Structure formats: C-alpha cells, structure tokens
Amino acid sequence: MIYLDYQATTPLAPEARDAMLRHLDGPDGTGFGNPHSPHKFGRQAAAAIELARERVAALFPSGGQVIFTGGATEALNLAIRGSGGSGAVAFSAIEHSAVGDTARDGSGHHVLAVDEYGVCDPSQDLPKDTRMIAVMQVNNEIGVVQPSADWHRRAKEAGALFCVDAVQAYGKVAVAEADLIAVSAHKLHGPKGVGALWVRDGIDLKQQQTGGGQEAGLRSGTLSPALIAGFGAAAHIAADRMEQDAEHAAQLWHRMRTLFERWELNGSADARWHGNLNIRKEGLDVSRLMSECRTIMFSAGSACASGSGRPSHVLKAIGLTDAQAKSSIRLGWGRYTTMDDIEKAAGIIVAAAKEQDQWG
Incomplete structure (x- = not known):
C-alpha cells in the first residue's frame, strides 16, 4: 500500500504518538x-498542555x-461567528x-x-461593509499558495479582520500574518480531533459554546492532554524539519511532474505547495481508476466532499x-513518502489510465 493523500490527513509522527x-x-x-x-494529577496534565501550547504557538x-x-x-466557526457584528464576510x-x-x-x-490558476487577486472590489476577509494560505485541493501578505494589507486598509485557514500551510511554510488563524493537528503528523485558533492580541471574540470556558473563556470543555501533547510534539518536530520537509516535497514534485507529463495540471505550477499534485486526463473515469488502483491511497478531488x-x-x-473536474485526481505526499513510493504509484496509475484509453 502506498499512501498519497496527505491533504486529507497525514501519518502520525512517532514522536507525537509517544x-x-x-x-x-x-x-x-x-x-x-x-x-x-487542582490536585497533582491535574497539575501534571495542565503542565503538559501548556508545554504543548508553547510548541504550537x-x-x-x-x-x-x-x-x-x-x-x-x-x-x-469561532473566528467567523465569534468576531460577530454587522457587515459582510468576504471569502x-x-x-x-x-x-x-x-x-x-x-x-x-x-x-x-x-483566476484560472486558483489565485485570488487582492485588488478586486470589496463590499463597503466588509468586516472580515477570509483567504486560505494554501488550498487543500489544488495546493495553490495565495498572496496572503497582500490580503492582510488589503484587510487593514478596509478596516476589516483578516482570517486565514492555514491548515495546509502550518508546519510546512511560515504562517501568514493575520488576525485569526485556524489550524488542525492531523495535517502535520499530529492526532485527529484537535486543532487551534490563533487570536491576535486585542481581537475581541465572543464564545460560541457555553459551559466552563476552559480556554480563555472562548471555548468550553475539558481539554485532552493526550491529543494536545501529540499536537505539540508534531508542531515541535515540524519546526525543526520545516526546511528539510519542504526540500523533500519539492524533489518528489519535480519527479511527479515528469511521471505525469501528459496530464493537465489543475492550478498554478508556480504559486503552489510542492506536496500536492492535482491533475486531470480527458475522459478519465476516476471511480474506475480508483477501483483498479486499490494499493494506492489517493483522492478524487477534496476528501471532505x-x-x-x-x-x-x-x-x-x-x-x-463538470467533465474536467470529474476527470481529476489529487495526489499528496510528504515527510514519509519515498521516491520509490511515487514512482511505483505513478506507474500503476498511468498504466490503469492507459487501459481505459485502450478499451474506452
């Protein structure tokens, strides 16, 4: 089995598991x-959470x-609803x-x-009552990197908050400057079921779920030391390996481009995270392809949809x-993917696609 669905989720890092x-x-x-x-066991768990908070921060x-x-x-949800007030959210x-x-x-x-490459131009018009601009840093389907710095400046000029979905960027590239930033642990080799909202100092949010208000009065519910410790460990490793992981992803990207040279690329070839390849082939039956390539774990578009x-x-x-979108596949790789993995996977996928051409 070869796993090439890193945008959906990533393998748990051994350090996070420990x-x-x-x-x-x-x-x-x-x-x-x-x-x-307040007792010893509780204080130990709380200390683990605060260490993880430092690592995530x-x-x-x-x-x-x-x-x-x-x-x-x-x-x-907390960022968009919690910032409240009247006005439009531009996304x-x-x-x-x-x-x-x-x-x-x-x-x-x-x-x-x-645009046709998936880039969101910061010069386009905004509603006069815009209270928030939300533009993700790296797209989860096509891997396109947005001009976040320009959008941040545009938001400030408009008197609006800038909210960034940095799920696919966090731990891989420097996170964009913003007012509110959302991330998820399982996209950087941490556990599922835990994420975080980074809130810039001075931003006033209202809680969206009532209860104990355990997280700074903004989020109620007992925290999981295990999940958060795993998140912290994954973030700590990502910080140390960011450059190395990026270089590895780029090497695999350039090889993948040659292996799928006859396929059409979806999204920008330049403004892109190199751990993502979203491609299409005219007339491709993706459901059939996935059935015939069961040893390769990849996605037909976004896993969430x-x-x-x-x-x-x-x-x-x-x-x-519609036909082009339905003839597209998404391949994603990262830290634990080898060159041998992608060469074997590409060979299997390309051969199965050619078989469709032969038999119609």
Missing part, C-alpha cells in the same frame, strides 16, 4: 488526570494567543466549507473570485467544466 501515550496513562498509570483539576506570528479546539472547523471562491458555509449563515457574505457526487467547487471556480 507524547500521547504518556498522557493516556503514563508509565505508572497516573497520566490520565483532568487538566482542570512557536509556529505562529508573535503577538497572539493559542486557543485549543476540536479541529480547524471549530476554530473557523475566496475556493475556501473550505467550514469558511463558506459559516459565512453564508451570517449577516452577509461576498465571494471573492479566483468525496461521495457527494458533485464536482469540486474549487475546480469549478478555476473554470473547469
């Missing part, structure tokens, strides 16, 4: 404490705080549904266009027809 095990029961069976309890800009959440979807046409659906559910929204039967809204936004 950190989690220490806070499930520990070597002496005392690591299960509630971090909000190290990958964000300075001048803000980390609020742990159940994942990036919760973090984005790019290729945002994750955690942004798009949440913005549409508010007091007003405006969709920002992207798989099974819906609808063409990817991201591929539609860059101008692809």
Whole structure:
C-alpha cells in the first residue's frame, strides 16, 4: 500500500504518538488526570498542555494567543461567528466549507473570485461593509499558495479582520500574518480531533459554546492532554524539519511532474505547495481508476466532499467544466513518502489510465 493523500490527513509522527501515550496513562498509570483539576494529577496534565501550547504557538506570528479546539472547523466557526457584528464576510471562491458555509449563515457574505490558476487577486472590489476577509494560505485541493501578505494589507486598509485557514500551510511554510488563524493537528503528523485558533492580541471574540470556558473563556470543555501533547510534539518536530520537509516535497514534485507529463495540471505550477499534485486526463473515469488502483491511497478531488457526487467547487471556480473536474485526481505526499513510493504509484496509475484509453 502506498499512501498519497496527505491533504486529507497525514501519518502520525512517532514522536507525537509517544507524547500521547504518556498522557493516556503514563508509565505508572497516573497520566490520565483532568487538566482542570487542582490536585497533582491535574497539575501534571495542565503542565503538559501548556508545554504543548508553547510548541504550537512557536509556529505562529508573535503577538497572539493559542486557543485549543476540536479541529480547524471549530476554530473557523469561532473566528467567523465569534468576531460577530454587522457587515459582510468576504471569502475566496475556493475556501473550505467550514469558511463558506459559516459565512453564508451570517449577516452577509461576498465571494471573492479566483483566476484560472486558483489565485485570488487582492485588488478586486470589496463590499463597503466588509468586516472580515477570509483567504486560505494554501488550498487543500489544488495546493495553490495565495498572496496572503497582500490580503492582510488589503484587510487593514478596509478596516476589516483578516482570517486565514492555514491548515495546509502550518508546519510546512511560515504562517501568514493575520488576525485569526485556524489550524488542525492531523495535517502535520499530529492526532485527529484537535486543532487551534490563533487570536491576535486585542481581537475581541465572543464564545460560541457555553459551559466552563476552559480556554480563555472562548471555548468550553475539558481539554485532552493526550491529543494536545501529540499536537505539540508534531508542531515541535515540524519546526525543526520545516526546511528539510519542504526540500523533500519539492524533489518528489519535480519527479511527479515528469511521471505525469501528459496530464493537465489543475492550478498554478508556480504559486503552489510542492506536496500536492492535482491533475486531470480527458475522459478519465476516476471511480474506475480508483477501483483498479486499490494499493494506492489517493483522492478524487477534496476528501471532505468525496461521495457527494458533485464536482469540486474549487475546480469549478478555476473554470473547469463538470467533465474536467470529474476527470481529476489529487495526489499528496510528504515527510514519509519515498521516491520509490511515487514512482511505483505513478506507474500503476498511468498504466490503469492507459487501459481505459485502450478499451474506452
């Protein structure tokens, strides 16, 4: 089996797994404490969370705080709804549904266009009542990197907050300057079920779920020391390996481009994270391809929309027809992918696609 679906989720880092095990029961069976309890077990758990918070915060800009959440979807909901007030949320046409659906559910929204390469131009018009701009840093489907610095400046000029979905960027590249930044642990070799919202100092948010208010009065619920410790360990390793991981991803990208040279690339070839290849082949039956390549784990578009039967809204936004969108596949790799992995996988996928050409 060869895993090439890193945009959906990443393999758990051994360091993250070890950190989690220490806070499930520990070597002496005392690591299960509630971090909000005042006794020794609770204090030990709380200390583990604060260490992890420091490690997670190290990958964000300075001048803000980390609020742990159940994942990036919760973090984005807190950012968009919690910042409240009247006015429109302007978001790019290729945002994750955690942004798009949440913005549409508010007091007003405006969709920002992207070009044929998936890039969202910061010079386009905004509604006069824009209160927030949300443009993700790296797209989860086509890997395109947005001009986040320019969007940050545009938001400041408009008197709006700038919110960034940095799920695919965090731990891989320097995170963009923003007011609110959402990330998820399982996209950088951490565990599923935990994420964070980074909130710039001075930003006033309102809690969206009531209860104990354990996270700075913004997020209620007992924190999981195991999940958060795993997140912290993954962030710590990512900080040390960021340059090395990026170089490795780029080497695999350039090889993949030659292996799939007759396929059409979706999205920009230049403004892109090199751990993603979204490609299409005219007439390709992707369902059949995936059935015939069962030893290769890859995606037909976004994993979050798989099974819906609808063409990817991201591929539609860059101008692809329904047929072109449905003949596209997404391949993703990272730290634990080898050159041998991608060469074997590409050989299997290309051969299966050629078989479709032969038999129609």
